Amino acid sequence: MNMPIPLRWSLALATAVAVLAAALAAGSGGWDAGLILALRWPRVLAAAGVGALLALAGLVMQVLLRNPLADPYVLGTSGGASVGALAALLAGASQWVGAGAGALGAGALLLLLARSALAATDDASPRLILVGAMLAALFGAVATLLLMLTPDERLRGAIFWLVGDLSAAQDGGLCVAGAALLMAGLLWRGHSVDRLMLGAEVAGLLGEPVRRLRFELLVAASLAVGLAVATAGAVGFIGLVVPQAWRLAGVHHTRELAGLSALGGATLLVGADLAARMVAAPMELPVGAVMALLGAPCFIALLVKGAR
Template sequence: MHPRVLFFLLLCTIPLSLGFGLMSGSLPLTPIEVWYALLGNNEDTASEVLWQLRLPRVLAAFVCGGLLALSGVLLQALLRNPLADPYILGISGGAAVGALAAMLLGAGLATTQLSSFMGALLAIVAVFGLGFRHGERNIYRLLLTGVVLSAGCGALISLLLTLAQGEQVKGMLFWLMGDLSHPQGLLFAWFVLLAVGLCVTVLSGGLDVLAGGLDKAAALGVAVGRWQAGLYFAAAVLTVTALQLGGSIGFVGLMIPHAIRLLGVSAHRWLIPSSTLLGGSFLVLADTLARMVWSPLQLPVGIFTALLGVPVLLWLLSRRS
């Protein structure tokens, strides 16, 4: 498929996915009700549900999906590994340890988010410090450091879950599997997505050169070390922002860039915006299903990112093969 055509189709999915998310839930709304509520012409229950519950959550799902998909594109370019995703370098593990430790101590939402951020920040510093030790930018050491740190954080997460009791366990599991019911910092998340997305799209030519091999990129005058450090920190900022917004939502950063590539897009100037749009629409769909399937009980969105994503990716792989 031509990249321009795919990008146009993905643009068309945005109002469809957002509309589906706004209309669906324990109180179904018609398109007319949604339209009048958005215009502010109603002050009834539908308008209150839309503005206070659904609209913030739908916007949070879209930006969170975009952040994870874009982070996946950058990490796959950085590591030159199609299996890389936003959680491979231990950032989510550090954030999870911080968040779960705060929950175990009975902290509130703000303190939990701060603890999660500090855990992610420590993981970023540790991976970067050990992976790029003494200025030597060894990408394999960076990857190995992240994998080892993830394993250590996994053990700490298991310990914290074992020590937790009752409702604490449920809250911890929701954080680990993704929860968009209390979005915080929505405007900041949109700013990060737009700012980083615009920057890396403008610099996408350098990503294409790096994809051709580090030696070739260096021979063409690309400052490989600076590019690697920049990509790492950009992906880290995107991942931390997504974690603060919706917890640990898996599979989006791995699957979405793959799906776009399997549809015939390889140049990063199209891969970056297309992945961002598809990631956003995909997570809106997954979160809407998480709200609907067992209504009024809400399920973790991470369950549906896997249930929806796995068969689609397998189908694309079978078509491509």
């Protein structure tokens, strides 16, 4: 489905405004300005920033690995950030630094282990997904061990990093700024990123510094995931679902994909958090679980489609 450019942007903006309005008005009190400013706006802003960060990180990882199924959650980067944040929590260090370091380490390890698959001339997608799944399982096991070592008074905060939750998120402005910075970088280097999608050899022949570009993309995506996980815990599948949805709508150039993915990721997570708040009200569900219920079937469908 090749949707015209004006229609794509109009649809994305209209959906974003509708979801934002619903998220701000949902709950007792309706459009009460005090409730919106004190309770709902910080949470909605955090959801928008985290969603945009994860969608852009997913887009970057799909370029790095030349795999449309790449996603920070599926490939273990979010798990690495969660492990880093948990380790920092136990050590009494900064959870922001821990999440960033964990995401960088997981991203570098993934790229190192995937080198042979990236150099292959055949379809390397199954091997890449398998490598990422094993890393995700490894980080999940390490996180469970760290959870067992966490003192009872810190246990609730530790579980937050594993399930994904926005109830206590207060750093939405920082996430929005980070997403804007990453999007600006992708807009600036859009042509270079498009060439990298053609393969390292072709990009090199076209004059692109492939190693430096890959390093820059890896650092940018890992820091984006670290910031998102430090704010909302491990929320999955946004980086998979959003860029793929826009590609199915006919968007293939990085510059347009970056803007639409950021907007789509923000809208999707705000909507998922709204569902998490309202489905079982007055009890709140973890938004990470809601996204897994939405994203896992999409991932399976895309995997089956690719196999066929």
